[in-house]
Amino acid sequence: MTSEQIKTLDKENVMQTYGRFDVVIDHGVGSTLYSPEGREYIDFASGIGVNSVGYGNERWLRAITDQAAKLAHISNLYYSEPYARLASILTARTGMADVFFANGGGEANEGLIKLARKYSYDKYGLGRATILTLVNSFHGRTITTLKATGQEVFHQYFFPFTEGFRYAEANDIASVRAQAGDDVCAVLLELVQGEGGVMPLERDFVDQVKALCEQNDWLLLVDEVQTGVGRTGTLFAFQQYGLLPDACSFAKGIAGGLPMSGIMANEKCRGVLTPGTHATTFGGNPVSAAAGIAVQEILDDDALAQVREKGDYLRARIEGFHSPAVAGVRGLGLMLGVQLREGYSNAALCADLAQRGLLALTAGQNVLRLLPPLVITREELDRGLSILKDALAAL
Numbered sequence: 001m002t003s004e005q006i007k008t009l010d011k012e013n014v015m016q017t018y019g020r021f022d023v024v025i026d027h028g029v030g031s032t033l034y035s036p037e038g039r040e041y042i043d044f045a046s047g048i049g050v051n052s053v054g055y056g057n058e059r060w061l062r063a064i065t066d067q068a069a070k071l072a073h074i075s076n077l078y079y080s081e082p083y084a085r086l087a088s089i090l091t092a093r094t095g096m097a098d099v100f101f102a103n104g105g106g107e108a109n110e111g112l113i114k115l116a117r118k119y120s121y122d123k124y125g126l127g128r129a130t131i132l133t134l135v136n137s138f139h140g141r142t143i144t145t146l147k148a149t150g151q152e153v154f155h156q157y158f159f160p161f162t163e164g165f166r167y168a169e170a171n172d173i174a175s176v177r178a179q180a181g182d183d184v185c186a187v188l189l190e191l192v193q194g195e196g197g198v199m200p201l202e203r204d205f206v207d208q209v210k211a212l213c214e215q216n217d218w219l220l221l222v223d224e225v226q227t228g229v230g231r232t233g234t235l236f237a238f239q240q241y242g243l244l245p246d247a248c249s250f251a252k253g254i255a256g257g258l259p260m261s262g263i264m265a266n267e268k269c270r271g272v273l274t275p276g277t278h279a280t281t282f283g284g285n286p287v288s289a290a291a292g293i294a295v296q297e298i299l300d301d302d303a304l305a306q307v308r309e310k311g312d313y314l315r316a317r318i319e320g321f322h323s324p325a326v327a328g329v330r331g332l333g334l335m336l337g338v339q340l341r342e343g344y345s346n347a348a349l350c351a352d353l354a355q356r357g358l359l360a361l362t363a364g365q366n367v368l369r370l371l372p373p374l375v376i377t378r379e380e381l382d383r384g385l386s387i388l389k390d391a392l393a394a395l
């Protein structure tokens with residue numbers, strides 16, 4: 001089918017919940033994507049931080065095809081090797097105690113919320129179910145995770161929302177203290193707010209939140225759906241904050257392009273979710289888990305060091321453009337935000353970049369968000385940078 005035919009078919013038959021770019025993608029190689037007509041796009045978006053090992057990675061592909069030929073799905077009523085092996089790799093590389101696999105980020109965060117509330121209920125009984133989250137956070141699209149998201153625009157239409165969330169300002173410990181109370185059981189935060197505008201939390205603030213959690217026996221929950229699996233240059237962002245959270249979620253990049261997510265708990269929270277209290281039919285299915293194992297093998301410590309180097313390079317090159325449209329570049333590893341000045345529009349820039357052959361993302365208040373595949377080559381980075389330079393110069 002041609003791009004025009006695909007767009008028409010979509011508009012007639014698909015719920016129009018996405019404001020899509022005027023771009024149709026047919027296939028990819030490395031970190032470059034192609035339309036049905038062969039139009040080329042450099043990928044600085046990774047399918048929103050998912051395609052961390054690029055397109056057509058041989059090791060990843062072999063893991064999936066071999067596993068699909070053996071067994072694609074069996075349910076969680078039975079043991080299977082890929083699930084157990086991927087969990088063991090994650091606990092070994094992080095120091096966490098145990099893992100539960102699910103399918104998407106919102107679903108994983110629901111699991112975190114359930115874990116925190118059950119931990120507290122088991123120990124203290126009813127009335128201690130409130131979770132503090134941060135203003136400008138993003139935690140998902142379910143009725144509960146919309147409410148966990150600290151942005152009023154998400155608290156519309158779908159009433160009634162799940163109760164039990166209060167919001168504190170990021171990087172402001174007084175604001176967290178002001179939301180404290182006997183009803184609180186946990187704090188949930190992203191270490192780099194992704195959708196909210198690529199805002200890294202300050203190390204001091206995180207240390208203070210951790211201390212507050214310890215004083216009050218609140219669980220410290222980290223949403224690593226976007227920051228996890230190498231995106232920020234360590235396997236999980238909490239590892240560069242010198243932190244072992246009580247529990248964390250992950251999703252986007254975990255299986256390099258197949259739907260998968262999960263949560264991990266530390267020793268204190270091991271076994272909080274007991275048989276029958278949490279489940280999901282597809283969670284950790286053998287094909288996704290095999291893909292996840294391949295991703296872990298590809299993203300070894302050397303590859304993670306390269307993520308940090310590529311991130312530094314990307315940031316330095318963009319700063320070096322000295323564009324009057326750019327107020328600054330921030331982020332960690334290959335999760336970068338280009339803050340635009342007033343009078344420039346991230347959405348317009350992003351659409352223009354797509355027309356020029358570079359896929360990027362928007363975030364927060366006028367931020368251009370860059371999430372290239374973690375395996376992107378220097379040559380592909382340079383080609384993307386040259387498109388970005390031209391587009392900024394044309395503003």
Ligand SMILES: *Cc1c(COP(=O)(O)O)cnc(C)c1O
Binds near residue numbers: 106107194224252
């Ligand atoms: C994308 C994202 C989610 C939601 O993940 P889905 O897979 O879309 O449900 C939750 N939290 C963060 C930090 C995210 O970036």
